[in-house]
Amino acid sequence: MEATAIDLGPLRGFHDLEPAVEEFRAAVWDGLAGAQKRIPAKFFYDAEGSRLFDAICGLAEYYPTRTEIGILRRNADAIAAAIGPEATLVEFGSGSSVKIRILLDALSSLAAYVPIDISRDHLVAAARALADDYDGLAVVPVCADYSGPVVLPPGVSRHRLAGFFPGSTIGNFAPTQAAAFLKQVAALLGPGGGLLIGVDLQKDAAILNAAYNDADGVTAAFNRNLLARINRELDGDFDLDGFAHNACYNPARACIEMHLISRRHQKAAVAGRSFEFQHGETIHTEDSHKYTVDSFHALAAAAGWQAEQVWTDPDHLFSVHYLVAG
Ligand code: AVJ
Numbered sequence: 001m002e003a004t005a006i007d008l009g010p011l012r013g014f015h016d017l018e019p020a021v022e023e024f025r026a027a028v029w030d031g032l033a034g035a036q037k038r039i040p041a042k043f044f045y046d047a048e049g050s051r052l053f054d055a056i057c058g059l060a061e062y063y064p065t066r067t068e069i070g071i072l073r074r075n076a077d078a079i080a081a082a083i084g085p086e087a088t089l090v091e092f093g094s095g096s097s098v099k100i101r102i103l104l105d106a107l108s109s110l111a112a113y114v115p116i117d118i119s120r121d122h123l124v125a126a127a128r129a130l131a132d133d134y135d136g137l138a139v140v141p142v143c144a145d146y147s148g149p150v151v152l153p154p155g156v157s158r159h160r161l162a163g164f165f166p167g168s169t170i171g172n173f174a175p176t177q178a179a180a181f182l183k184q185v186a187a188l189l190g191p192g193g194g195l196l197i198g199v200d201l202q203k204d205a206a207i208l209n210a211a212y213n214d215a216d217g218v219t220a221a222f223n224r225n226l227l228a229r230i231n232r233e234l235d236g237d238f239d240l241d242g243f244a245h246n247a248c249y250n251p252a253r254a255c256i257e258m259h260l261i262s263r264r265h266q267k268a269a270v271a272g273r274s275f276e277f278q279h280g281e282t283i284h285t286e287d288s289h290k291y292t293v294d295s296f297h298a299l300a301a302a303a304g305w306q307a308e309q310v311w312t313d314p315d316h317l318f319s320v321h322y323l324v325a326g
Contacts, residue, residue: 025234025271032275032283039226041172041258041286042118042147046229050122052222059218061210064168067318068198069098072166075311075320076106082309082322083107083162083194090189091115091164092146094126099166103196104134111157112138116146147173147181150188161189168200168318171255171289175299178289182303186325195305195323201316202290205249212247212256212288220245223258223285227268234271242266246282254295258286293319 024043031038045053057065072079083089086109091100094115104113113130117123120143127141144150152158163185170178185195212219223245230236243260250257262277269275291299296319297307305323312319 021233028230028234028270029273032270036284037275037277037282038284042145043229044222044226044286045119045122046225046233047119047121049222049225049229050119052218052225055218056214056222059214059216061214062219063207063211063317064198064200067313067315068166068168068320069102071198071311071313071318071320072099072102076102078309078311079103079196079320079322080106080108083196084160085109086111087160087162087194088112088114088157089162089164090152091166092185093117093165093167093169094123094141097126097130100130100164101133103164104130104137110137111159112140114140114142114152114156116142116144116150118143118145149184152188158190160192162194162196163189164196166196166198166320168198168288170197171200171291172287173289174287175289179299179303182300182305186304189325191326193325194308195321195325197321197323199291199296199319199321200288201312201319202254202292203317205251207317208249208256208290209247212258213245217245219247223247223260226285227260230270236268236270238268239266242277243283253287254290256286256288256290257284258288259284291319296321 027040027043031040056062088111089103091114094117104110115123115127123141123143127139131137131139140153140156142153173181186193189195224240224243227236227238227240227243231238242263244263246261247256247258259282262279262281265279266277267274268277293310300307300323305325307321308324309322310319
């Protein structure tokens with residue numbers, strides 16, 4: 001079979017480390033073999049999952065995206081001043097171009113923009129659109145799983161590195177993993193490096209539960225797409241109607257837990273292996289941890305980051321932090 005060439009258009013390079021299907025299969029086999037079945041949330045984002053996530057971001061109930069965008073817009077100048085001139089901006093997960101465009105508009109000079117994302121097609125499309133719209137901006141996309149070790153491409157200026165990790169994606173990590181990730185980012189960006197990070201805040205459980213159980217069922221479709229993806233990529237035979245979406249705030253863990261609940265006793269095959277599901281048994285698909293400003297500062301400090309500034313919205317729903325390594 002011939003390799004398909006990727007048309008880079010005006011991009012300055014492309015580093016493709018997209019996880020292979022073997023990694024997905026190993027994670028699903030492993031995750032469905034345990035007493036509590038689970039699948040890592042990073043596998044939500046195939047093309048269909050990325051499309052559904054974009055739809056979630058526009059839902060009335062899903063406050064984080066529009067709230068974070070509001071915070072970035074209102075404080076764009078202060079954020080640009082904190083990042084400083086001639087920085088190389090490294091984005092972990094290149095989901096929403098709306099957010100990065102707010103920063104690119106406010107930053108008067110930038111050495112390069114390096115988006116890192118697990119979903120190759122999504123990444124290339126978003127990177128190309130930015131390179132088209134921001135004349136002279138060096139856009140260097142890296143297709144990789146940033147939850148593991150990341151190596152920046154050669155030729156990217158290390159003069160001054162600033163990370164951007166919006167969306168409260170940090171909440172998908174358990175607190176100990178989040179600290180490990182923040183340490184790894186500090187090592188990657190080096191002493192004096194900065195990190196602009198969005199963190200969802202603890203709040204009334206009713207607001208949180210509504211955000212993850214939208215009336216239109218988009219979050220349910222996003223959750224079930226994990227099974228559809230297994231069927232597509234791992235020769236699975238999941239009956240999608242056999243699983244119900246469930247998301248619920250667990251106050252003891254300060255965390256939204258998302259599950260797929262088996263509606264009956266059933267079996268499903270994944271790449272030649274059969275798994276059994278009891279009636280009511282769940283697959284744990286996502287954790288979304290919520291912080292206070294103080295609990296996040298403590299986490300960041302334990303990982304070697306100093307809290308420089310924090311911006312929030314009038315209702316205290318969401319926070320954006322600027323941290324400095326060292
Ligand atoms: C972007 C991963 C942070 O946890 O709120 C949205 C993902 N899951 N609705 C979140 C998500 C269900 C989202 N993160």
